[in-house]
Amino acid sequence: MKVLKIHIVGLPYCEDIEGCVAEFLEEAPGRTMTIRAQNDNEVDCNAMRAYDWQGRKVGFVSSADLPMAWGAFQANGSRLLRGTVSLVNREHACVILECVVNNDFEPAYEQFSQKRFLEWQYDGPVLRRPDIFYDLDYLMDEIDDRLHGIEEMSDEEKGDFICLVFRFIEKSFFDISAEADEFIRKTRMRLMEYDAEDFGELADEMSLLVGRRGRETKCGAVLAFWMSHLRSKAMSRRLLVYRERYDVEKIESELKEFPDDLYSEWLVNPNSFVSKIYYKHIPREVLWHFVSGIAFVEAVKAAIKKEKENEAAKGKQASTIIMTGENAIYNENNK
Numbered sequence: 001m002k003v004l005k006i007h008i009v010g011l012p013y014c015e016d017i018e019g020c021v022a023e024f025l026e027e028a029p030g031r032t033m034t035i036r037a038q039n040d041n042e043v044d045c046n047a048m049r050a051y052d053w054q055g056r057k058v059g060f061v062s063s064a065d066l067p068m069a070w071g072a073f074q075a076n077g078s079r080l081l082r083g084t085v086s087l088v089n090r091e092h093a094c095v096i097l098e099c100v101v102n103n104d105f106e107p108a109y110e111q112f113s114q115k116r117f118l119e120w121q122y123d124g125p126v127l128r129r130p131d132i133f134y135d136l137d138y139l140m141d142e143i144d145d146r147l148h149g150i151e152e153m154s155d156e157e158k159g160d161f162i163c164l165v166f167r168f169i170e171k172s173f174f175d176i177s178a179e180a181d182e183f184i185r186k187t188r189m190r191l192m193e194y195d196a197e198d199f200g201e202l203a204d205e206m207s208l209l210v211g212r213r214g215r216e217t218k219c220g221a222v223l224a225f226w227m228s229h230l231r232s233k234a235m236s237r238r239l240l241v242y243r244e245r246y247d248v249e250k251i252e253s254e255l256k257e258f259p260d261d262l263y264s265e266w267l268v269n270p271n272s273f274v275s276k277i278y279y280k281h282i283p284r285e286v287l288w289h290f291v292s293g294i295a296f297v298e299a300v301k302a303a304i305k306k307e308k309e310n311e312a313a314k315g316k317q318a319s320t321i322i323m324t325g326e327n328a329i330y331n332e333n334n335k
Helices: 021-027 063-076 131-147 155-174 178-191 197-219 221-230 233-242 248-256 259-268 270-278 284-318
Strands: 002-009 032-037 048-051 057-061 080-089 094-101 321-324 327-330
Touching (some): 002 032, 002 063, 002 080, 032 094, 048 063, 057 063, 063 080, 155 197, 178 284, 221 270, 233 284, 248 259, 259 270, 259 284
Antiparallel strands (some): 002 094, 032 048, 032 080, 321 327
């Protein structure tokens, strides 16, 4: 049998323990909790809800741990998974649940297939990615390379490696792509293979990052970051350069073909849009193409609207002209 460590996050947002999270965390160590799939979750169809020893809804399995949790469900052949709270984190209001699973356990990565997103076709303008994403590409490659020699690291090298991972954690806060989540999952699993206490803490920080980022997509820094790119005036000006080259109606028709009807989500409820795309695990390039298309359509529509308003204003101005014989004079109110 194997023991899995699963992070339960989102405690402050659960009504059953609202206002008494601190008391819950005080009592939790050593108590039994159960996780169960919540397939009707409107944000994440792979979500799993956590219940405590009194049957209260107390949180959700961290997105970073979902492949492991789904794999445990499949290996155990059960609709629920029960474990014991081994640790609590009062700073981030979460708990770590230890669950026993069969030895043939494997993470269920098939739950997060990206095929339908990779098959989406887009032929519109693509914006330059923010520099932070180029930094992340370097950091992921650097961390992966250093992990190969982790057992031979000196104390100084371990300290440098820990700083490197924390730098990644800081910068990856705004990366809601499938690559970022996949890297976090795999790196976390590799760190957990080593006995060093510092590496265990790093693994926990990476898992908690996913939960914090998920919260911030709903009303926080991550939402603000992506909305600033979708509706940036500077971005709009750059996009309008492509107005004559691309057919905006064709681009919008491609956006409507994006999987899971996410373009409609943007049109109906922009504030929940970022959260919805985060939990879909969309490849970064596809995601950036999608965002570029939305920003392009928004910019062109705004430009067209402004042009129509200007034309209407000119028409109104012309209507104030008073014709007197062969001469035309302007109404005094139009001066």
